[in-house]
Amino acid sequence: xxxxxxxTPASGDDMGxxxxxxxxxxxxxxxxxxxxxxxxxxxxxxxxxxxxxxxLVVGRGARVSGTLVLGQLQCDGLVTADVxxxxxxxxxxxxxxxxxxxxxxxxxxxxxxxxxxxxMEPSVTVTVEPPAMLPGDDxxxxx
Numbered sequence: 001x002x003x004x005x006x007x008t009p010a011s012g013d014d015m016g017x018x019x020x021x022x023x024x025x026x027x028x029x030x031x032x033x034x035x036x037x038x039x040x041x042x043x044x045x046x047x048x049x050x051x052x053x054x055x056l057v058v059g060r061g062a063r064v065s066g067t068l069v070l071g072q073l074q075c076d077g078l079v080t081a082d083v084x085x086x087x088x089x090x091x092x093x094x095x096x097x098x099x100x101x102x103x104x105x106x107x108x109x110x111x112x113x114x115x116x117x118x119x120m121e122p123s124v125t126v127t128v129e130p131p132a133m134l135p136g137d138d139x140x141x142x143x
Contacts, residue, residue, distance in 0.1 A: 019039060020038075020039050020040065020041045020057070021036060021037070021038035021039055021040055021054075022036060022040045022041075023040070023041050023042075023043070024040075024041070024042045024043065024044045024046060025043050025044055026043040026044055026059075026061060026062075027044060028043075028044035028045070029044055029045040029046075029047075030044070030045070030046050030047075030048075031046075031047045031048055032048045033048050033049045033050075033051070034046065034048065034049070034050045034051070034052075035050075035051050035052060036052045036054055037052065037053070037054050038054045038055070039054055039055045039056075039057065040052070040054070040055075040056055040057070041056075041057040041058075041059060042056070042057070042058055042059065042062045042064055042077075043059035043060075043061065043062050043077075044062060044063075045062070045063045045064075046062075046063075046064045046065070046066070047064075047065045047066055048066045049066050049067045049068075049069075050064075050066065050067070050068045050069065050070060051069050051070070052069075052070045052071065053070070053071045053086070054070065054071050054072075055070070055071060055072040055073075055074065056068065056070050056072070056073050056074070057074045057076075058073070058074065058075045058076060058077040058078075058079055058095070059076055059077055060076045060077055060094050061077055062076075062077035062078070063077060063078045063080075064077070064078070064079045064080070064081060065079070065080040065081055066081050067081055067082050068081045068082070068083045068084065068085075069084045070083075070084070070085055070086075071085065071086050071087045072085055072086075072087045072088050072089070072090070073085050073088075073089045073090065073103075074090045074092070075089070075090065075091045075092060075095035075096070075097055075112070076092040076093075076094055076095045077094070077095065077096075078095075078096045078098075079095075079096070079097045079098070079099070080097075080098045080099060081097075081098075081099045082099050082100045083097065083099060083100065083101045083102065083103070084102045084103070085101075085102070085103040086103075086104075087103075087104070087105065088103055088104070088105035088106065088107060089101055089103045089105070089106050089107070090106075090107040090109075091106075091107070091108050091109065091112035091113070091114060092109050092112055093109045093110060093111035093112055094111065094112070095109075095112045095113070096112070096113050096114075096115070097113070097114045097115070097116065098114075098115045098116055099115075099116045100116050100117045100118075100119070101114060101116065101117070101118045101119070102119045102121055103119075103120065103121070104120065104121055104122050105120075106118065106120060
């Protein structure tokens, strides 16, 4: 399995697999709502909503669709979504985004592509709501 490398949003340093909080591997598919802190990498398929002040890394060969509201997006795969990023969006050479992108900073490597509208706004606010409780997740006494 190839983890690849990505750059941390704060320091610009290379990040390895141990710096990633969660990972959805190649050959894995998930549908739903994803909220997280820190860094999450997707190398499989994800369909749904992502809400985070952290960084989402979409690996080469990955497919992500839905609505993304986050701190930073690093795209090396296919993203079919409306993207709002408060810090920046990075589209690597093999990365593709189909949809609307709102961010104050955009980095495009040669070969990367955005098919859709791009709004470069000086300040994009990301508000992350806590995840909804699922039935049976109540940890109160007596349940």
